[in-house]
Amino acid sequence: MATQLASKRPPLTPGRKRLRRRSAFAGYLFLSPWLIGFFCLTAGPMVASLILSFTDYDLFNRPEFLGFDNYTRLFKDPSFIQACKVTGLYVIIGTPLKLLVSLAVAMLLNNEHRMRGFYRSAYYLPSLIGGSVSVAIVWKAMFIDHGVIAQIGQMFGGDGTGWVGNPKLTLPMLILLTVWQFGAPMVIFLAGLKQIPQELYEAAMVDGAGAFRKFFSITMPMLSPVLFFNLALETIHAFQIFNSAFIISNGTGGPARSTLFYTLYLYFKGFRDFEMGYASALAWVLVIVIGIVTAILFKTSNAWVYYSGDAK
């Protein structure tokens, strides 16, 4: 039996057939929690929300079919356009900035030093708590009028007004909050840096390569798969920011819709105004946008991500 299992393509004897069927049964049995979850909590609801997005369902009345009305309404809706703008800026500025900082700090920590482990943990901590309501509350209190940040600003000639009440500064404030949580991508960068064979650097040193040369010719190409992974992950997360914007704007998306992130608007439409149909259309547009962005990332990754021969 053992040899039979090991051989590559055995003829399907009745016994083997039975074995395969048994194994298939066990497979589906073990998979069943996920299968139920997938169909009932993911695939089914996705199809359902697609159907809902063509209706005017409001939780109370029988839904009516609207065709593409919800989708055409989207593009005439100033709040939708604002939500796209805010979220887009947040993703485009916040994500690269966060990755830049995390890469820089990872490079710093990638040397043998005392307390390296301590620093690594300390830098990671914000990532762990950053999404919680507590931190959003702290952030808000720090950036309010006459708060700590305003007072520091005053030392440099500011007028003591905070960032929270200024529509031009709320987005930078939230970007700072995400950059503050650079620990998670940093830890992944560190793991990636550790994988780079030391011989490459030694060979480069013999060739007289400087630090910059080494960084751009060895570190970057070798690290590019990790960078790609981080970029994809952080981008997808950035699209879904909710907690901090919700708390900092007191659940309004204000001031002046400056923190009206996409998910916030979706929440308002779906769970405050109960326009379930319209909110479903919003959700599907988000799925499509994230799909397109992910596809673009993967397509362009061929050009800049370097997979060495022994990559898994």
Next chain:
Amino acid sequence: MRIKRRRLVAGAAIAACCAMTLVACGDPKDNGGGDKPAPTGDALVPNTTDPITLRFTWWGNDDRADRYAQAIDLFTAKYPNFTIETSSAAFADYWPARNTEAAGGGLPDVMQFDSAYLREYAGGNRLLDMKPYMDAGVIKTGDYEPNLVAAGNLGGKQIAIPTGTNTLAFFYQPDLTAETGVAFPTGNWTLEDYNAFCTQVKAANKTAGDQPIYCGKDYTDTFWFFLQYLVQKGVAPFTDAGELNFGEDEIKEFLAIAAPAREAGAFTPASRLEALSPLTGFSNNEAISEASWDNFIASFSGDTGKENLEIVPIWSGDNGRQNFMRPAMLISIGANTEHPAEAALLADFMLNDPEVGKIFGTSRGVPSGSTVREALSPEAGSFDDKVMAYEELVQESPTAAAPIPVKGFGTIEEKWRTLAQELGFGTINADQFASEWMAEAANAIK
């Protein structure tokens, strides 16, 4: 073969889940109420012997929570067989929670209600018709103005009863007028007079602490003020069919009245208001005046820590002030309640018990019933006294009927507030305000 079967299974599972969702959508629930025949006889008599548990909920701040706690203690002392479970939320959070409960047929037994949402709840059998209990004398509205009772009667059903009335008023701080040396307009003043007052305050260039003193916030920022403005112009804001009776032009006109003062920077800046939120310049002692419902005086006093706030009549239009008396703080009963007669007893207690009336004073508006009103007997000079005197004063001159909120009123009122904030920040102009608000209203009202 196998692949086909698997696809079939997967497809069936997805289809089942979609079907479940869509059946859930397509079958709006009866919400527990049903079209039961009107209760008669014993069903109308509240049970005061067996243990009864009721849920009661309201919106409001801690101050109101304290008062309700006292009121409920009184109720359970009088009827020891009752247990009242309470909950409260901020106004903005209150409605999503009620909406979900209504959709699932789980509304509280008794709840505070707002006229802004009545139309939405009138259909679908969500709120109990209280008429039988009024006829049976469980809920006593004999000493109410008939139009107040009528305000809670939609489609022939008494789905809500107002606790009291509110009317719009201006508040100002004598301490700050003294500080700036600019007097608040007197007599039959107009909004133009108020603009002039604002620019004078700005020119006085005085500060409170490290903040400049302003006349107040932009008065066009509240939807109810716009409605008052329309009423003064002789325009009923909503048609009987529940549609808007005005257009972008009226909105632009109204916004334009404040434009000179707004452009001169004579109002508390939007950024300052945002930073102060939930307070305002007025409640933080850095603005002289603010317009609001007259029952706000107690909470303004709490915020400012000042006892000497003044309450004065609103501006006059071409045909005088035309204040309307808004039925406020309505009490409703969920149609799904298992104890309708007992819920009615609690509702009546909250509406009509003189002791409860004393606990709340005018913080829920001037009480609807004359018995409760007389029981208040406020001290001269107290806030309750001021508010009651104000409503008497208002009623001396001709008043208008309060506009009955249309469906989606809550949404369009909120939209007005956010757009006004943007106008203050300068991120949109008055034309954009008007067109965006109208678009939102078209969606919310239909």
Next chain:
Amino acid sequence: MSPSTLTGTAERQASGPPPRRNLAERSKKLRSQAKVRSRVRSVLFHVVSMIVTVILLYPAFWLVMSSFKPSHEIIGNPSPFSSEASFDNYAEALEGLARNSFWTFFTNSLIVACLSVVGVTLSCSVVAYAFSRIKFPGRNVFFVCMISTMLIPFHVVIIPQFIVFNTLGLVGGRSYTAFIPLLIGKFLAADGFFVFLMVQFMRGLPNDLDEAARIDGAGHPRIFVSIMLPLMRPALVTSSIFAFIWAWNDFFAPLIYLNTPNRYTLMVALRQYVDPTSGSDYGTQMAMAVLALIPVLLFFLAFQRMIVGGIATTGLKG
């Protein structure tokens, strides 16, 4: 440059040049130069790292210090220390809101977080076993499906889910059934991250053990329970830690599904403190915020190496 070692905490003194070069003379000279250079670099490293640490941890420090200050000092006084420091804010926070004490919310959060841990470890380990150890038709297709669920924003499923739960009468309410919508996904392995983490881990385990057991006639349930589960302990612990912390910090789902105060989790209750009606009582907010963070911080202190290690191997979000 020293060759990097595997453990991050290894304490090595400044090292010599790489051993492969045999030019003794140059090597000696280089070594002393390197020693000086590495001393300078070490000092520089610590200075920079400490600055980064201070900046990063300042908000946390500020939060803790503020929680002892009266509200007006939190905003007005930039100094972290206050002459009026007291535990008043904590006393106020423990009183809770809407007649529910702080401990009600704390217990609710604890129940949700603990049941999440149970659900995630149970369901994901079983599913991961199927993906990594059993051959069955369609396995790869399902695996790809599982991976792609990680990319899908859950906002697209939350509306139909809400409608169904609402129809079933599971939204809100005073009883513990209000937690079902929050937990059902955990028991159905809906979070692809945990499945992926465990699949990766199981693939790293040698095949001999379970193959030997299979030859002895053990079925998959036996192999899973008596062989795989004990071996999976590290992955289970990492998953548990993250399942707990994420469930504890979760805000969106509780915000939607819980609407009676006696079933609020801490995060939803915390949001009520920031609510306009309670005014700007920053003191209580800060104390509540600290109390809400304590369990997460305790977890972090106890398991920091596992948490950071888990991130490094699977790239989990923070």
